[in-house]
Amino acid sequence: MRPHPRARPYTAWLNPALRARSLIDLPAAYLTTLAFGAALLLNVLTKLWLASRQIRAVARHRGAVPAEFAGAIALGTHQRAADYTVARLRFGLLELLLGAAVLLGWTLLGGLDALNGALLDWLGPRPLVQPLALLVAFALINGLIELPASGWQTFVIEQRFGFNRMSARLWWADLFKSALLGVLIGLPLAAGVLWLMQATGSAWWLWTWGAWMAFSLLMLVLYPTLIAPLFNTFEPLDDAVLRERVAALMARCGFTAKGLFVMDGSRRSAHANAYFTGFGAAKRVVFFDTLLTQLNPPEVEAVLAHELGHFKHRHIVQRIVMLFALSLAGLALLGWLAGQSWFYAGLGVTPNLPASMGGAVPNHALALLLFVGVVPVFTFFVSPLAATLSRRHEFQADAYAARQSSAQALCNALVKLYKDNASTLTPDPLYVRFYYSHPPASERMAHLGARMSPA
Numbered sequence: 001m002r003p004h005p006r007a008r009p010y011t012a013w014l015n016p017a018l019r020a021r022s023l024i025d026l027p028a029a030y031l032t033t034l035a036f037g038a039a040l041l042l043n044v045l046t047k048l049w050l051a052s053r054q055i056r057a058v059a060r061h062r063g064a065v066p067a068e069f070a071g072a073i074a075l076g077t078h079q080r081a082a083d084y085t086v087a088r089l090r091f092g093l094l095e096l097l098l099g100a101a102v103l104l105g106w107t108l109l110g111g112l113d114a115l116n117g118a119l120l121d122w123l124g125p126r127p128l129v130q131p132l133a134l135l136v137a138f139a140l141i142n143g144l145i146e147l148p149a150s151g152w153q154t155f156v157i158e159q160r161f162g163f164n165r166m167s168a169r170l171w172w173a174d175l176f177k178s179a180l181l182g183v184l185i186g187l188p189l190a191a192g193v194l195w196l197m198q199a200t201g202s203a204w205w206l207w208t209w210g211a212w213m214a215f216s217l218l219m220l221v222l223y224p225t226l227i228a229p230l231f232n233t234f235e236p237l238d239d240a241v242l243r244e245r246v247a248a249l250m251a252r253c254g255f256t257a258k259g260l261f262v263m264d265g266s267r268r269s270a271h272a273n274a275y276f277t278g279f280g281a282a283k284r285v286v287f288f289d290t291l292l293t294q295l296n297p298p299e300v301e302a303v304l305a306h307e308l309g310h311f312k313h314r315h316i317v318q319r320i321v322m323l324f325a326l327s328l329a330g331l332a333l334l335g336w337l338a339g340q341s342w343f344y345a346g347l348g349v350t351p352n353l354p355a356s357m358g359g360a361v362p363n364h365a366l367a368l369l370l371f372v373g374v375v376p377v378f379t380f381f382v383s384p385l386a387a388t389l390s391r392r393h394e395f396q397a398d399a400y401a402a403r404q405s406s407a408q409a410l411c412n413a414l415v416k417l418y419k420d421n422a423s424t425l426t427p428d429p430l431y432v433r434f435y436y437s438h439p440p441a442s443e444r445m446a447h448l449g450a451r452m453s454p455a
Helices: 016-020 026-060 075-106 111-123 129-160 168-199 201-230 240-253 289-294 297-312 315-337 341-345 364-404 407-420 429-435 441-449
Strands: 234-236 260-263 274-277 284-288
Touching: 026 075, 026 341, 026 364, 026 429, 075 111, 075 129, 075 364, 075 407, 111 129, 111 364, 129 168, 129 364, 168 201, 168 364, 201 274, 201 315, 240 297, 240 364, 260 289, 274 297, 284 289, 284 297, 289 297, 289 407, 297 315, 297 364, 297 407, 315 364, 341 364, 364 407, 364 429, 364 441, 407 441
Parallel strands: 260 284
Antiparallel strands: 234 260, 274 284
16 A cells, blocks of 8 residues: 655656646756756766777777787787687676666666555655655665676686686685675665655755765775775785785885785685775775786885875875765765656656655665766766876876886886786777776886986
């Protein structure tokens, strides 16, 4: 039994009698539908075009290793990287089309509206329980939709090119742990956000922003010691020569960390990496075991010097501040949109009645889901700005590594990583500008080459 009459989406307000009682600004709703539809179409077409350019660029240069890498990378290795890149891109096109179809299904085709109505029928107008159930059900359904693609990526594409080392049992175990963490951490967080949205009035977005930032900072401290060990084993670095070399580098750079650790990345993948994690006194340096088997000590030192360059130039702090600022702007926008009936109706969702009209369930969960789903459609077109900034940061970190360690060692390390990770050496320039957070190999090598001492 439906607990209370609900407003109808704007497509049902063509009846004059219903339209007379409408709380929805129909012109604004129609414009919202048109703007979203046009943006989604342009988004998909742009991504398809960029991916096709990248596929053609990689395939066109498959037959020959670029001259600057001819002495370091064999033709067979280059061709494997090209094939791997193209395989991932083609599968990415299927994911893109599926994602667009799912988003349309949730919005203009009425999926989110139907789910919200079903939960209202089942749970009744319970102000916190029903919105929380909506968030959980949405996340669960989306997770199930995305599950086959994740499995295909791991057990078909990564397996075909020799990167996957996960067993099906480990894959399912990771999935179970992630779901459990979602329940233990995500559920209380979602409930807290919904409570703040309901209890703090028109300034709820500011309170929510403060809570979200506090949670994000807390996770930076807790993740390395409490969450990451649930998925991987971290052992202290036991190579005395490398440990001494790394300690000397960190002393030169004025950097301290809680420890140097080796992670068993080889349990899941042959890809190699190194990273810093944590915040403040909880910072730690983590090397993949695959990295240590591929690089010699001077090369590991150079890679670490690059990562230290990010800290020296305060890139991490800059990104956190930028994230905080963008989150504040986004939540402020959401705070305004959440009160506009056309925002819901224009995206195919029936807004719950306001309290002044006898409604008991607020629109907060609906607003959150619509906002998170729809905003990336529009923000994609400014992604080249973020990518450009990230590549600039990488150049700065490379320059720092060249000063503190060895430009030649860093070049050697990068060539090995490009080779072992099957990264293409011949990307399309426009694709790079949109997507690459790191400079392409040729640009990076030229940048480092200019910093090498003449023989």
